[in-house]
Amino acid sequence: MPRWGMVIDLDKCTACQACSVACMVENNVPIVGQQESQRNRLISWHYVLADAEGEYPHFQARFIPRPCFHCENPSCVKVCPVGATYVDEEGLVLVNYDRCIGCKYCVANCPYGVRYVNWRHYHWPEPMEQALNPAVPLRPEGVIEKCTFCVHRLQKAKREAAAQGREMTDAELVLLPACNQACPASARYFGDLDDPESTVSRLARSPRAFRLLEDLGTEPRVYYLAEEKI
Amino acid sequence: MDHEKFGKHAVLYRPLVHTGKNYYLVVAVLVLVLAWGVGAYIYQFTTGLGVTGLSLPVPWGMHIINFIFFIAIGFGGTLTSAILRIFNAEWRIPITRAAELMTVCGLIFGTLNVIFALAKPQRILNLILYAHPQSPLIWDVIAIGSYMVLSIVYLYLPMIPDIATLRDSLPKRRRLYEFLALGWNGSPKQKKRLERLIDLLAVLMIPTAVVVHSVLAWIFGMTIRPMWHSTIFGPYFIMGAIFSGIGALIVVMAILRRVLHLEGYLKPLHFNNMGLLLLIMSLTWLYFTIAEYLTVFYGNEHSEMIVFWAKLSGEFAPHFWTQVLTCFVIPFALLISRRTRTITGTVIAGISVVIGMWLERFVILVPTLARPLLSYPRPTYRPNWVEWSVMAGCVAAMSLVFVVYAKFFPLVSVWELEEHEQ
Numbered sequence: 001m002p003r004w005g006m007v008i009d010l011d012k013c014t015a016c017q018a019c020s021v022a023c024m025v026e027n028n029v030p031i032v033g034q035q036e037s038q039r040n041r042l043i044s045w046h047y048v049l050a051d052a053e054g055e056y057p058h059f060q061a062r063f064i065p066r067p068c069f070h071c072e073n074p075s076c077v078k079v080c081p082v083g084a085t086y087v088d089e090e091g092l093v094l095v096n097y098d099r100c101i102g103c104k105y106c107v108a109n110c111p112y113g114v115r116y117v118n119w120r121h122y123h124w125p126e127p128m129e130q131a132l133n134p135a136v137p138l139r140p141e142g143v144i145e146k147c148t149f150c151v152h153r154l155q156k157a158k159r160e161a162a163a164q165g166r167e168m169t170d171a172e173l174v175l176l177p178a179c180n181q182a183c184p185a186s187a188r189y190f191g192d193l194d195d196p197e198s199t200v201s202r203l204a205r206s207p208r209a210f211r212l213l214e215d216l217g218t219e220p221r222v223y224y225l226a227e228e229k230i
Numbered sequence: 231m232d233h234e235k236f237g238k239h240a241v242l243y244r245p246l247v248h249t250g251k252n253y254y255l256v257v258a259v260l261v262l263v264l265a266w267g268v269g270a271y272i273y274q275f276t277t278g279l280g281v282t283g284l285s286l287p288v289p290w291g292m293h294i295i296n297f298i299f300f301i302a303i304g305f306g307g308t309l310t311s312a313i314l315r316i317f318n319a320e321w322r323i324p325i326t327r328a329a330e331l332m333t334v335c336g337l338i339f340g341t342l343n344v345i346f347a348l349a350k351p352q353r354i355l356n357l358i359l360y361a362h363p364q365s366p367l368i369w370d371v372i373a374i375g376s377y378m379v380l381s382i383v384y385l386y387l388p389m390i391p392d393i394a395t396l397r398d399s400l401p402k403r404r405r406l407y408e409f410l411a412l413g414w415n416g417s418p419k420q421k422k423r424l425e426r427l428i429d430l431l432a433v434l435m436i437p438t439a440v441v442v443h444s445v446l447a448w449i450f451g452m453t454i455r456p457m458w459h460s461t462i463f464g465p466y467f468i469m470g471a472i473f474s475g476i477g478a479l480i481v482v483m484a485i486l487r488r489v490l491h492l493e494g495y496l497k498p499l500h501f502n503n504m505g506l507l508l509l510i511m512s513l514t515w516l517y518f519t520i521a522e523y524l525t526v527f528y529g530n531e532h533s534e535m536i537v538f539w540a541k542l543s544g545e546f547a548p549h550f551w552t553q554v555l556t557c558f559v560i561p562f563a564l565l566i567s568r569r570t571r572t573i574t575g576t577v578i579a580g581i582s583v584v585i586g587m588w589l590e591r592f593v594i595l596v597p598t599l600a601r602p603l604l605s606y607p608r609p610t611y612r613p614n615w616v617e618w619s620v621m622a623g624c625v626a627a628m629s630l631v632f633v634v635y636a637k638f639f640p641l642v643s644v645w646e647l648e649e650h651e652q
Contacts, residue, residue: 040285040608049605066604075454081367082356101356102279102349104289105367109453111603113287117349119280141278142350213603216454 003091004149005193005221006177007203008065011228012187015063020046022182023067026150028136030122043116045147046179062227065188067179068093068114068147069212069220076106076115085144091221092149100143107144111213112220115146149190150177170198193221236399239647242640245490246400249637260630267623270616271346279349281616288599288611293347295591296621297340298446299474300628301374302467302587304336304381306475308439311384312432321503323650324495327643328486329479330385331635335628337378344370346620366452369445377435377442384431387424390414391645403638443468455598456534457526466518470587473511473557477583480504482632484577486641495642498573505576508583509565516558537601545610546597549589556586 023029023046032041051062070093077085077093084100087093107115121141124132132138135152139145153176161168173191175181180188191200200223203209208225236243274281284291307329314322345351361368394414397407414420447467450458480501487496523542526534541550561579564570600609635641 036280040287040606041280042286051605078364079366079452081362081365081371082353082360083362084356084360099353099356099360100350101353102351103347103367104349105365105449107286107289108599109455111454113602113604113606117279117286117289119285119349120278140350142348218454 001090001194002192003194003221004070004154005191005200005204005223006067006149006180007189007200007209007223007225009187009189009203009225010062010064011225012185013063013065013183014185014187015048015065016184017048018182018184019065019067019179019188020044020048022046022178023147025131026133026136026178027148028132028138029145030118030139031124031128032119032122036119036122041117041119043118043122043145045114045116045145047113064212064224065179066112066114066212067177067222068149069112069218069222070149072219072221073217075109075111075216075218079105079109081105088151092151093146094148094151095144095146097137097139097143097145102142102144104144111216111218115144118143118145150179153177170195174199236395237648239642239644241491241494242642242644243396243399245636246396246638246640253633257630257633260626260633263626264623264630267619267621267626270619270623274346274616274620275351281614283612283614283617285611287602287606287609288596290347290595290599291611292613292617292621293343295588295595296624297343297347298467298595299588299591300336300340300343300624301446302336302443302471302474302591303478303584304333304340304475305439305443305468305471306477306479307331307333307336308381308435309472309475310479312435312439315429315432316436320650321500323646324492324642325479325483325500325504326646327385327388328482328632328641330381330388331632331641332475332479332482333381334378334385335631337374337381339624339628341374341378343620343624366445366448370442370449373438373442373445377438380431380435380438384428384435386410387428387431388643388646389639390424391416391421392640392643395644396639406638439471440468443471450594450598456531456601456603457537457598458594460522462518462522462525466522469511469514469518470590473508473515474584474587476504476508476511477561477580477587480508480576480580481584484573484580487573490636490641492642495647501573501576502571505565505571505579508561508576508579512558512561512565512583516562519554519557533603537597540597540601541593545600546593549593553586553589553593556582557590558586560586 024044027045029043029045032043046065046067049064049066051064053060053062070091072091074087074093077087081103082099082101084096085093085106086096102117104117107117118139118141157168157172157176170191174189176190180190189199189203191198193201193204195201203225204223206225209223210226211220211223282291310322310329311326345354348354357368357371390411391414393407394411394416397404397411400407444464444467447463451460451463453459483496483500486492523538526538540546560582564575564579596611600611602609
């Protein structure tokens, strides 16, 4: 069984946020509008965190692209009272939109803030609703949604490989999620962390690799490669 | 008013036979406020939770605060009617029924508030159909469900002898009273059974209440958020529930005393005793709060200190220090001396504690959420008119329960008084 994971090279990342935009388009993420967005209701499965480190003159601004980390020990899954958020067979943390009751406990307990609430019924401005991706379900008002590691793309790739009677290759997996595909700096990698030959497992073992808030014990499956000191 | 029928405690039955003009005025005002609250919730239900002041990273707000606050207030009832019963504190008798009614009200409206906090309330049954027992919210469903059943039975059982009196003496609503009296005839055998049953329930109520307030606390304690993930939360919430429960009960007692002319039953002694309990709890509150905050401060862990300073000197300092003033300074100053531990003094202390404990729920809930571990633009939370309206509606509804109840049943347990006099 694969263990899907991601590696993001912060040295290559230019914080252009193409990943966030690609994610919104790919996953039919609702456009909440300016007013709602100013009230912190923005839904952005992929978000680029701005982080300031140190004090002048040793000050450094960091930008950290943040998808869902699909933790091995997800704090969101255990607190869900109805089992609407769950870990699938391949370790992805997903949401059953038909079961979620909108209690927002998972939102409160996710230390990374990857979970978003459909505060209202959001409309897509015309004619954007015609560009919706038929492979991704729309979420009703009131439920929680979040990054799926583009599970629909993964399933499609798996079906295609199976039809051709082969395994998925590392090369096709690396750029599989929409965010990775859109990255102009080629800073992002996706793949099987359990496969010792895969790009992600090789990079995750790099001395530059770290994960966010590692001491919480959530065991995120997204690794970052730290910037080399300039 | 015929005294032969009701005996020397006729004044306790007065509201059932006599209805003044003011009564309708009070009911009209309460119904109006309730209707406003219901309207606000219907607006929220149809438009979505987005009409409230909630946003990210603060997905929980006033509805959750009131959920905990109302259920906590209910502990005042369990304390007086169950704990004091077990300790044979006879002075509690005139208070118990109103206190137990307060418990039932708190539980019902507290539970309603957690439903108000759901973004998809029409799927509430999923909590039973797809219950995921690993979640502290399911522990709550089980604990609060049991507590609610026990409390309602515990309110009803001691009413039976009084209902039987009403059945025999009141010309109206005979069928209702006949049904509710369950064929009570006051024989020694029936009395003995009833007493044993009430004792049994009293013993069951106490651990259930402890579990309820612990699991309420564990909703927060089980998370990995700074200043929530703390072992003190269970005991802290139990203590806080008793504290706010006593405060609220003193206020309810004072209102009933004034409105129903219960001066002969709710005497300065009762306010003095409840005031002393409130004083003890106020000091306990201070101890728990110092224990919690000093431990965090001394440990000096970065993520916890961010929340700590947000409370003590940052955005939430007004809430925090008002809470210290109303939970400790005011009640302590008023209740420490016999001269100010009068009815007025204890009532002011009670009101102060109720406000303070509401603020404490706010100070526990919001700052931790508003200071997420990773950077977030402009994180804050301000409740808006929808949330305030729903809260006002809940308070009006609870008052209405008392007001209507008073027209159907005596708010003081008459038979227990008579028993005690013998």
